[in-house]
Amino acid sequence: xxxxxxxxxxxxxxxLKAEEIAKVWGMDGERxxxxxxxxxxxxxxxxxxxxxxxxxxxxxxxxxxxxxxKDIGAIYVGSESHPxxxxxxxxxxxAAIDAVEDLTAADYEFACKAGTAAMQSCMGLVDSGxxxxxxxxxxxxxxxxxxxxxxxxxSAGGAAYIIGKKDTIAEIVDTCSYTxxxxxxxxxxxxxxxxxxxxxxxxxxxxxxVISAAKVIMERNDKKPEDFDYVVFHQPNGKFPxxxxxxxxxxxxxxETGMLISDIGNTYSGATPLGLxxxxxxxxxxxxxxxxxxxxxxxxxxxxxEVNGRNEEKRNRKTVRDYIDGKEYIDYSVYVKYKGKLKxxxxxx
Amino acid sequence: xxxxxxxxxxxxxxxxxxxxRCSNCGNKFFPPRDICPDCRRAGNxxxxxxxxDGRVYSYTVIHTPxxxxxxxxxxxxxxxxxxxxxxLLSQIVDCKPGDVEIGSRxxxxxxxVIADGREGIIRYxxxxxxxxx
Numbered sequence: 001x002x003x004x005x006x007x008x009x010x011x012x013x014x015x016l017k018a019e020e021i022a023k024v025w026g027m028d029g030e031r032x033x034x035x036x037x038x039x040x041x042x043x044x045x046x047x048x049x050x051x052x053x054x055x056x057x058x059x060x061x062x063x064x065x066x067x068x069x070k071d072i073g074a075i076y077v078g079s080e081s082h083p084x085x086x087x088x089x090x091x092x093x094x095a096a097i098d099a100v101e102d103l104t105a106a107d108y109e110f111a112c113k114a115g116t117a118a119m120q121s122c123m124g125l126v127d128s129g130x131x132x133x134x135x136x137x138x139x140x141x142x143x144x145x146x147x148x149x150x151x152x153x154x155s156a157g158g159a160a161y162i163i164g165k166k167d168t169i170a171e172i173v174d175t176c177s178y179t180x181x182x183x184x185x186x187x188x189x190x191x192x193x194x195x196x197x198x199x200x201x202x203x204x205x206x207x208x209x210v211i212s213a214a215k216v217i218m219e220r221n222d223k224k225p226e227d228f229d230y231v232v233f234h235q236p237n238g239k240f241p242x243x244x245x246x247x248x249x250x251x252x253x254x255x256e257t258g259m260l261i262s263d264i265g266n267t268y269s270g271a272t273p274l275g276l277x278x279x280x281x282x283x284x285x286x287x288x289x290x291x292x293x294x295x296x297x298x299x300x301x302x303x304x305x306e307v308n309g310r311n312e313e314k315r316n317r318k319t320v321r322d323y324i325d326g327k328e329y330i331d332y333s334v335y336v337k338y339k340g341k342l343k344x345x346x347x348x349x
Numbered sequence: 350x351x352x353x354x355x356x357x358x359x360x361x362x363x364x365x366x367x368x369x370r371c372s373n374c375g376n377k378f379f380p381p382r383d384i385c386p387d388c389r390r391a392g393n394x395x396x397x398x399x400x401x402d403g404r405v406y407s408y409t410v411i412h413t414p415x416x417x418x419x420x421x422x423x424x425x426x427x428x429x430x431x432x433x434x435x436x437l438l439s440q441i442v443d444c445k446p447g448d449v450e451i452g453s454r455x456x457x458x459x460x461x462v463i464a465d466g467r468e469g470i471i472r473y474x475x476x477x478x479x480x481x482x
Contacts, residue, residue, distance in 0.1 A: 013443050046421055047442065047460040051473060055459040083461075083471055092473060096364045096459055337420060345420065346467065 002126040003168030004161055004305070005133060006065025007316065009277045010056035011157040011264060011323035014043040016335045018152050024332050025147050032152060037238020041155035041265025043335055044141045050079045051089045053158040053270075054139040055096040061135065061160035062097050064316045069097045072162070073131025075105040076121050078114025078138045078269045079158075080187070080194075082107050093137065103131075111185060112234055113295025114138060115159070115269040120175055120301060122163035133164040140268035145193035146341060153237055155265030157323075159273035169311040170280065170289075173304040174221050178213040185296030196296075202240070205298050210234065210244050213300035214292045221304055225249040229287040232258030232275035234294035236266050244292075257282060258291075263324050269295075276305070278320040285309040356472050363474035366457060368435065370397035379435040399431050401457030403477070406430040410446040417463045425449050429477055440476045454480040 017040045019029030033039060044053070054077050062069050077089045090105035108114040108121075115138015122134025139158025144150035163172075184205035187194035197205070210233055218224065225231070231254045233241035238261050245255045258275035260267075267274055272293035279289055289305040336342055361367035368379035373388045377397055385392030408427035411418070418424070425441040427449065441449055442460060455477040464471040 045443065045460075047462070047476070049461055049471075051471075052459050052461060055473075059459070087470075095360055096473070098365055 001172060001174075002123040002163050002165055003171040004280070005067065005164040005166070005168050006061050006063075006162040007159060007277050007280060008057045008060025008062070008064055008318065009157070009159045009274055009320050009323060010053050010060065010139075011267075011320075012042050012044040012048050012053070013326060013328055014045060014330050014338065015040045015327045016043050016330060016332065020332050021152055035239070036149075036152055037242070037262055038152055038265060039262045040329075041153060042157050042267070043330060043338055044156040046338055048156070049083045049141055050077070050081045050139050050158070051083050051092045053141065053156060054079075054089055054093050054137045054160065057139060057158045057160040058093050058097050058135060058137060060316075060318045061162050064314070064318075065133075065162040066314070067133060067162060067164075069099040070102070072097075072099040072133045072135050073103050074122055074125050074134040075099060075103060076108050076118035076134070076136055078108040078110065078116070078118040078136070079140050080109055080111055080114065080268055081141045081143070082109070085189075093135070097135075099135070110299065111295035111297050112236070112266070112268045112271055113293040113299060113301055115273045116291075116293040116301040116303070117295075119161055119163060119273075119303070120177070122161075123172060123175065126163050126165055133162055136161045136163060138269035138271075138273040140270055142266065142268040143193050143339070148193070150194070150196065153261070153266040155267050157264060157267035157274055158270040159277045161273065167310065168308065169314065170283075170305050170307045173306050174217055175301060175303045176213060176217045176220070177299055177301045178209050178216065179299035180209070182296075182298035184298055201236070201296065205296060206234070206236065206240050206294050207244060207247070209298050209300040210292050210294050211247055213302040214244075214248055214290065217302040217304060218290070223288075223304065225254070227288060228254060228290045230257055230279045230283065231255055231290045232272060232279060233292050234272050234300075235259065235261040235275065236294075238262055260320065260324070274320060277316075280307065280311060281316055281319045281321065283307040284312055353470060356470065363462075363472070364459065366399040366401055366431075366475060368397050368399055369394050377433045377435055379431065379437055397433075399433055399435070401475070402480075403429045403431040403455050405441070405449060405451055405453045405455060406436055407451060408441065408449050427455070427477065429455055441478065442476045443478045444482055448479060448482055456480050
């Protein structure tokens, strides 16, 4: 089966502390931090968007894989914040990594799981022999309505995966999905900010899909939680993945490495791919990883990934940790400017 | 909405610093030249891709930006000397004006340069960031 040949990540430099947001809206910053388990989130610069984040992650992935970008036969970019409503982000990435012209490309959208859906598509094309390598990207510059709980977490970042059969650093042992029609979070065409069903986003949405997908993939591969060295779940806040892990029977130590929410927020389509990348940055030969994404609307994609010796031989030198540590804080007013939330100010976004 | 074809034609330069070199004398050009000014007819021009590494040759800080850049001020505009020789003009991003010095090492990044208003195309391209920052 197809595996991961290389991966790359990107996070913008700017950070906004949860306390800074809480101060503006008359909330207790300490309580917000404790309830959502978030310290700070990434904020894209004025000249960054899903396309630029995707390109930086893709360039890092191609560099890590050490492949010729011309051998990439498919590029799929998963995001809910594509810069254009009509015109693909994937073609911008294709040109910027010089993968043009002999390839197929498209954009995906499935709330926070479009990136993992892109990985599955690439796996299918690789396993069928239609392409040599596929490039799957999950990236977002997500939006939260000012004053809404989402504002504390909605952040920016992305990860890119080169999927192929030869010289993999990790095998994707299996993947499966769990999908239903569940309206827990949405944004209508032309509307600036998404809406959500508050508590409805929990049990019938996140937990039902994440837990079901995790159970199905473990059952059909005859695996138990204790067989895994690492686990990563989608991270809309700090509590949901903790609870999902507890319900399924995973220990906190299995979850910790891929839990990035408290430092970077919810990078939406980038979240599970970034968590998996943080694990791959450290994982050794033989380590088994369970990764389960979640996208509102709703669905989960589950993956069992087995790391091989090549991951240690060619460690990714641009780690998630490096990007987390390379930061600069901004205050709420600068954040409002960067995100184009000021009325009457056309940032040419 | 003007200049869509121009931008499209310049995508290899703007996205990937694709220039040219003369295989006769080894000189490298960015933006690309079709004829080597030294070798003239004896020259042989071929495509050359610049690495994106370089140094700050000189810089200035923009406090009164042109239309489209108003909200980025103050920002740094630098003359970058590419590792392979040619110099080009570019914004230096993700830093404060005080962080930049002549000789600072820089590397290319992929950024949004300007958009044609709310309805037009978005022009992406190279900018640079400090390497040791």
